[in-house]
Every structure is written in C-alpha cells, then in structure tokens.
Amino acid sequence: MTYGLPLEWIVAVRFLYEGRLQTLFIVVGVSIGVGVIVFMSAMLAGLESNILKRVLTTQAQIQVIAPDQVARILRDPAREIEDATVQRPSQRLALIDQWQSIVRLLRDEPNITFVSPTISGSVLAIRGEASRSITLVGIEPDTYFRIVKIPDYVVAGHPRLTSDSILIGIELARELGARVGDKINITSANDGQRVLTIIGLLDFGNKSANQRSTYVALRTAQSVMGMIGGVTSLDVSLHDIYAAEDMAQTIMASHRVVAESWIKTNAQFFSAIQAQKATNTLIRLFVGLSVAFGIAAVLVVSVIQRSKEIGILRAMGTTRGQIIRLFLLQGGLLGFAGSLVGAVLGAGGLVYWHSVARQSDGGELFPLVLEQQLFVYTAVLATLTGLLAAMAPALRAAKLDPVVAIRG
Amino acid sequence: MADHLLRLERIGKVYHAGEPSQAEVLHAIDLTLEAGEFVAIMGPSGSGKSTLLNIIGLLDRPSSGKLFIQGQDTGQLDDAALTRLRGESIGFVFQYHHLIAAFTALENVMLPMVVDRGFPDLTCEARARDLIDRVGLTKVADHPATDMSGGQQQRVALARALVMTPQIVLADEPTGNLDSKSADDVFALMREVNTKSRTCFIIVTHNRSLAERCDRIIEVVDGHIRNT
Numbered sequence: 001m002t003y004g005l006p007l008e009w010i011v012a013v014r015f016l017y018e019g020r021l022q023t024l025f026i027v028v029g030v031s032i033g034v035g036v037i038v039f040m041s042a043m044l045a046g047l048e049s050n051i052l053k054r055v056l057t058t059q060a061q062i063q064v065i066a067p068d069q070v071a072r073i074l075r076d077p078a079r080e081i082e083d084a085t086v087q088r089p090s091q092r093l094a095l096i097d098q099w100q101s102i103v104r105l106l107r108d109e110p111n112i113t114f115v116s117p118t119i120s121g122s123v124l125a126i127r128g129e130a131s132r133s134i135t136l137v138g139i140e141p142d143t144y145f146r147i148v149k150i151p152d153y154v155v156a157g158h159p160r161l162t163s164d165s166i167l168i169g170i171e172l173a174r175e176l177g178a179r180v181g182d183k184i185n186i187t188s189a190n191d192g193q194r195v196l197t198i199i200g201l202l203d204f205g206n207k208s209a210n211q212r213s214t215y216v217a218l219r220t221a222q223s224v225m226g227m228i229g230g231v232t233s234l235d236v237s238l239h240d241i242y243a244a245e246d247m248a249q250t251i252m253a254s255h256r257v258v259a260e261s262w263i264k265t266n267a268q269f270f271s272a273i274q275a276q277k278a279t280n281t282l283i284r285l286f287v288g289l290s291v292a293f294g295i296a297a298v299l300v301v302s303v304i305q306r307s308k309e310i311g312i313l314r315a316m317g318t319t320r321g322q323i324i325r326l327f328l329l330q331g332g333l334l335g336f337a338g339s340l341v342g343a344v345l346g347a348g349g350l351v352y353w354h355s356v357a358r359q360s361d362g363g364e365l366f367p368l369v370l371e372q373q374l375f376v377y378t379a380v381l382a383t384l385t386g387l388l389a390a391m392a393p394a395l396r397a398a399k400l401d402p403v404v405a406i407r408g
Numbered sequence: 409m410a411d412h413l414l415r416l417e418r419i420g421k422v423y424h425a426g427e428p429s430q431a432e433v434l435h436a437i438d439l440t441l442e443a444g445e446f447v448a449i450m451g452p453s454g455s456g457k458s459t460l461l462n463i464i465g466l467l468d469r470p471s472s473g474k475l476f477i478q479g480q481d482t483g484q485l486d487d488a489a490l491t492r493l494r495g496e497s498i499g500f501v502f503q504y505h506h507l508i509a510a511f512t513a514l515e516n517v518m519l520p521m522v523v524d525r526g527f528p529d530l531t532c533e534a535r536a537r538d539l540i541d542r543v544g545l546t547k548v549a550d551h552p553a554t555d556m557s558g559g560q561q562q563r564v565a566l567a568r569a570l571v572m573t574p575q576i577v578l579a580d581e582p583t584g585n586l587d588s589k590s591a592d593d594v595f596a597l598m599r600e601v602n603t604k605s606r607t608c609f610i611i612v613t614h615n616r617s618l619a620e621r622c623d624r625i626i627e628v629v630d631g632h633i634r635n636t
Contacts, residue, residue, distance in 0.1 A: 001511075001515055001533075003527070003529050004528075007523060014510035018509060312500075312502075313519075315494065316519060317491055317523050318495075322523075
C-alpha cells in the first residue's frame, strides 16, 4: 500500500487492477468514444476555419454600397392614383455619397478594424487580338489587403500596386496570353483607357474568379471609369466576425447606405456551419451517453461481484460515504484513463487522415487544428461523465446491508 | 456499579414486520458478557444465533430492547457513530475468511487500521506485521490473500480482527471450514489472545467439542436463550 494515499484511492485502484480484463474493455470503449469526439471536433474545427478563411479572405465582412435607385410615382395632388405598375430602373454604377465622412465615422467604431474604399465596375481587357470583359476593382492596397488577403493568392509576381500596374487572375492571363511584366489595355464603357503592366497573377482556386478578377490602385480605377473621387463600396473588417450582421444593421440605421454582412451574403454557408456544429454537438452527446452507460454497466456488475467485499469493508468500519467515494473514483478513473488513450487515438487518427485526405489540387483538405484546450476539455468531460455514471452504482453499493452482503 | 462490556436487555428481532411473511427470530433476550470471557453460542440452524451475533456486532439493529457496549446505549447512535464504534470495538472472523482478494495477507490485516485512519502509514504496517508474526504467517505475509490454505486464510482473518485491539471478537463458525489440525491451531490462537489481552471472544459454532473448550456455552433455541 502506498503510504499517505487515501483508503478510497487504494481500494479503487486495486479493484480496477484486479478486474483488469473488465477494466481494459471499458477503457477501450471509453477511448473509442473519446477518440471519436476528439477526431470529429478537431476535424470540424479545421474544416470550419478553412472554409471561414476561404470566405473571409476573399471578401469583406461587411460591404457598404450605395442604395438602389428607385423610381417614384409623380403624384398629381388633384387626382388619386388608383393603380400603377412601377418599373424598376436599370441600375447605373452608383457612387456612395459623402463616403469620406462615412469612412471617418466607421473607423471610430470599436468593433471595426479596417475600412477600405473601393470602386469596381465592368471594363474590357484587351491584349492584341484578344479581349475579355472583366471586373476592375480599384483599391487602397494598404487597407484593402488587411481585409481581403490578396497577397496570399499571388502565384507569380508581387502584389505591390502602383498607378500603372494591375493584378489579374491566372485564367485571364492564360486567355490573353499574358505573363507578369506584359502590358494590357483596359477600356471602360465611357471610353476611359489605360495601359497597365501586369505585376502579379492571382489564383483564387475558382475558375470564374480567376477569369474576371483584376485589381488596380483606387485612383487608376477611378480614372479609367471616369469617376474621379468616387467609390462604389466600402469594405469593412471586424474584431468579432459573428457580429457582422448586427453591425451592418447599425450602419444602415445611421447612414444612407446599404450594408451587407458576410453572414447574409453567405447565408447558405453560414447555415451549413450551424448545422455542422449542431451535428457535432449531437454526436458528442450520444457518444458521451454511450460512454456513461458503458461505465455504469461495468460498475453495476462490479458492485454485484464485490458485494461481499463491500460488506466486509462496512463491517470494518468503512462509512457509506467512503463506499460512495470508492465507486465514484472508479468511474472517474475509468473516464480519465479512457480520455487519455482516446485523445491519443483521436489525434493520431486525425494526423493520419490529414496526411491521406487531399483536395483534387493536392492541397490539404483541412488545416490540422489540435488545440490543447480540446484535450483538457475532453479529459475533464470524460472524467465527469465517469463520475456521474458511477453515481447510481455507488449509491447502490452504499445501501448494501453488510449482513446480507457478507452472507452473499 | 462498573459497566458490563456487553449487556443485552430484552433484545427482540422481527423480520418483515406487519407482512404475511413476518418472522420473529429473537424473543426478549437478556445477556451480559464481561471482558476476558470466551463464550460459545450454540443452537440448531435457524435458531437465531447468527442474528444475535449480527446485533451484537452492530451489523444489524434489534426490533426491540436495548444493547449496551461499555454502558453506551447503541440504540441512541446514528449510522455513522455505529459504524465508528463497530470499527473501533469489534473484530469479525467469518466462516469463509472473507479476505479481500485484491490485497496481500499483510494488507488485509492492515485494512481495519487504514479504514480507521483514512490512509496507511508505517504504524499500520508495523502493527499488522506484528500480528502476522503472532499468527505464524511471517513467510507468507506478502502473498496474495487468497493464494493460501484455508487455515492460513483464517489466521489472517483472525489477525485482521485483532489489529484494532477490539474489546470483542465475534467469530461465526471460525473453524467450520478447516481440517481438525488447522481448527485446533486457530482455536489455540484465539485462546492465547483471549488470555493475554482479555479480549472477549464470542464464537458461534455447531461443534460441541469446540464449544466445550470455551468458558461458557450459550444455547439459542427458537430465539430464546435456554441455558447459560
């Protein structure tokens, strides 16, 4: 016996060791359960962060644009209008009114990290005989790159934009037969024209984006589109990305603009994340329940098998409280041991899966996210589950009448 | 008047009271025992002697009457106090030894002291080793408790019953499962402890010759004490 160790610990460990086959089976059972939880949680966290990263590094968390132009009915005060069909006017490129003052106000909001004015519109990209319709986005690189991580998508050249340079998608470059250093002609619908040098090629992992997306300096785009000093949108990033919708509503309430949050523009994706989280919670709950019932079943059997020993311990002066603690400890120890083995199994499985599962382009399917917090949380949860599962068997053991127990 | 070690006043025990299966096992039993006594309780099966032993051992409560241990009315004690008194004052020896298989012989002997203190220490081990030596099991002290002969296991059980230096040792058929040689050894050991430390031994037995070697025989028949 180890000196100084409480009686309950000594007896609990000895009982578990003596019934080692039983202990081994239940620890394996708990480990599989914990392993599944660790694997699922870490993989989903990785997938979520990957998808979030993809969504949030290619678009702003809030985009502020000018409100739609609406047609109004001219009223004749003398006559009431009985019926009218109001046709929606075609939307011309709308600039944000007083955007400089809106930017100043938004930058003072505590949850807002960056605000970047942009202008975008359709233009023609021409090189030799080839011409393609593209979206030209004029940006202030210093702030815009902090919101949308364009430099991360540069596969050739560099992203340092000047007034006569342009970043284009790799598909567009292929279609125009252009490389980094080549010049292309940009022509807008109102005859604005510039010759720009390609300084970098972008790969967003999406063919359509790679065909249409181009980036130039804000002033260059304003000049090409003939809208000097104007911007079509303000891109906003936040500290708390999940507060985007509330912040969008606040912006709309205080300015004459439309603010669209990434949550709204990616509603489908957002509900997919929520569904994924709900599924994960359900899986954890049911795995947790099966682990709890497994531990409880083993301990109930143990109480029956050890009723004589419990009776003898009671005859020696062991209190009901000590008997309860003895069985709670066994439950807790089974849960804890299972959580340790399970964490190794889950993490090992995840590392293996991460190395095997690849996207079609050979990139990783999800980033490997193994947070220490997840292991601590799982160990605490499994131990608590073990303790709770042991409650009923422990009470049953404590209620045993020593006379009946000894007689068997 | 000095308190008796053990005093039973009109102790009765009824099982399943108020139900059709009601059974009155003990009827108003009066009994007094003193320190140093070596007593045998005899009687046919179902006569109530085991119930009487359980009540004296504070493992069961009487339905009526009072039980005093050293003048203390045990009926006034709650479950926790009763458990404590049982641990401190009473040692048990069972017919089938009932050693705990997860522990060695020495650890089984240490257990009552560990239960009392809450954790093991050097004093517990020293006391247990002393008793293991006294019952002649020095060489097998560290063997698993259930890897021993019946006689050896019963000697371990006796050492375990004595480790807390109880005033009373209750033995239910202590030699009933042993060959005659082992039975004689265990009985001699109990007698030796009784003589040296004035521990009161109460032995339930069917064995008439064993009972006759005790100081006093208490016969229980149909829940009554016939002669003492």
